[in-house]
Amino acid sequence: MLPDNKQQQLRRAKRIALFWLVGAAFVFILATLAEYRQWITPWPAWAGLIKMASEAALVGGLADWFAVSALFRPIPARFPIPHTNIVANNKAAVAGNLSRFVKEKFFNEVAIEKLVNDARPAQGMARWLREPQNADRLSRFAARSLVGIINTLDDKPVQDMMVSGVKRALLKMDLSPLAAGTLRVLTRDKRHQEVLDQLLYKIAELAHRPDSQMFIAEKLHSWLKAEYRRLEKILPTTWLSEQGADIASKAIVSILADIANDSEHPVRKSFDRQLEDFTARMETDPAMTEKLENIRNQLLNNDTLQQYLFQVWGDVKRWLIDDVAATDGKFTNRLSHALQEAGKSVANDEQLANAVDVHIAEAARAMAPELADFLTDHIRKTILAWDDNQMAEQIELNIGKDLQKVRINGTLVGGLIGACLFLIEHAISLL
Structure with missing residues (x-):
């Protein structure tokens, strides 16, 4: 999803939460004016219920607004009170906890093995390779990559380094x-x-x-x-x-x-x-x-x-x-044919497919620790390199839309609690 769409969705969610809060405030002010100006006399119980429910809804909405806003920005901005701007102030803890969470939950051996077993990559690879256009596309990519490697090796300094390295290795060999x-x-x-x-x-x-x-x-x-x-x-x-x-x-x-x-x-x-x-x-x-x-x-x-x-x-x-530049190059065509045959062999041989899956799982499990260390360290360093405000903005951009529902729920739940309290109070007065 594009960042612009996320910004628009976040602003829309904030407007909806603000609308509920303003609505609760409007009802509370209107009910208070009606009571003190004696627009309705005698003052009925249902009017008291509306006033108390709107008052509790206003309190709940404001409390949840403060809780959600305090995650991402200081309140007030110039002289903030403690325990606001929580995300930015805890950037190091967020980076460490997030990287550890990714490592422990996504790159452990059990998760990797389950991923391979559920995905059955050998069968998926075989189905994909059996399609001539897919095998042709992969063969052309491999051929172009090989040409790129060859052009790199053809560079004079690289060539001299490789030749001297091979010579040294052969001279040391018994x-x-x-x-x-x-x-x-x-x-x-x-x-x-x-x-x-x-x-x-x-x-x-x-x-x-x-x-x-x-x-x-x-x-x-x-x-x-x-x-x-x-x-x-x-x-x-x-x-x-x-x-x-x-x-x-x-x-x-x-x-x-x-x-x-x-x-x-x-x-x-x-x-x-x-x-x-x-x-x-x-x-x-x-x-x-x-x-x-x-x-x-x-x-x-x-x-x-x-x-x-x-x-x-x-x-x-x-x-x-x-040959690679030609539309019907022999190398590319033969490689494409070989890939198709490999796909057919795996697709038609369940034992071979299972063996390939086992080897893929073993390779993934062997690579998981190093890959996990690399990725989690990259996540941690990237978050630490962010500006405090930038990190708070990024997190709010991705989860702030859902957090606005907390504000709406706070307004509604506060109103229901206020109504319940009024009913309890009214029942007690009748008794």
Whole structure:
């Protein structure tokens, strides 16, 4: 709601409360004049009831006017009496209490967990992402943000700082444990044997190809011509070369098939031992450590490599900027498609959606304390930075409209109490 509307509503509420107070005062004055001027003789009981009710309504309305007004301003303005202008005089207490209230009631773990459980953000996110226009909008926002980050990184001082930081981090890094650990992970559960199988398959496939056999035959023919010139003139060396190439390719395929079909083949065991020995040497051999560090230092100090990487970076950056600027950019379209697929996956898999909700709740609970400290400290500092009168005006602007109802109720309740007291007094006089 706009501040102007709040100002208008506050002024309107004050006018209504003032109207009730003035009405009670008018009735009281009119009833008093009628009694002392003897406009009505003899003075009836209903007139006394009206006078006493209006008198009590006037007292109640004035008392509540004072109570509400004393919250936000000094009364009187020049030489205020104690316990007025309460909000401004208690600014520090208001700031501290409000920040603590927000922290304790809105950012505790139970409230955060209930918020996530009630909202079910995974399902809501999935429904939103399934709409193509939403996924497209988010993908374009992400792409533009990425371009902004890239432009920031392309700034020369930022680039120099990042490059020097990466270099320092790499120079301090102990490569031997990292390289050995990486190899152990890659070779765990005989994963390297799968790589060997693929390598054997590719070599066998290559040996079967006609152009490979032709290449072997040409090499054999050249060898026969160079080593056995006289026999080359007598024997059919071309035919022998072709037959030798065929035999060689079949032998290679047979050997590779034996290795591929035998999990305990000596070649496989030798491959395991070589990798284990190499990994152990990486961890314990100073010469291997020195070699790794030399390779690292050469790469870091290689100007040609750095220039090449910067050129690649520039090409990637230009492509991404042009692609994002295009209406049908590949990056944006693929990202939009991926987001839609992610939304469909979450929407169609209740177990996945529940898992996402659990992780969101865990992340929210983990972030809640720090976020609560930041926000509540911001609330407290913002309130303390306000001018006293400004703070009182802001609070009155937001809750003053409702407080005017207290004045109206005070007028009405005071009038009812006055009427009840008159009736009690009248009943006693009759008895």
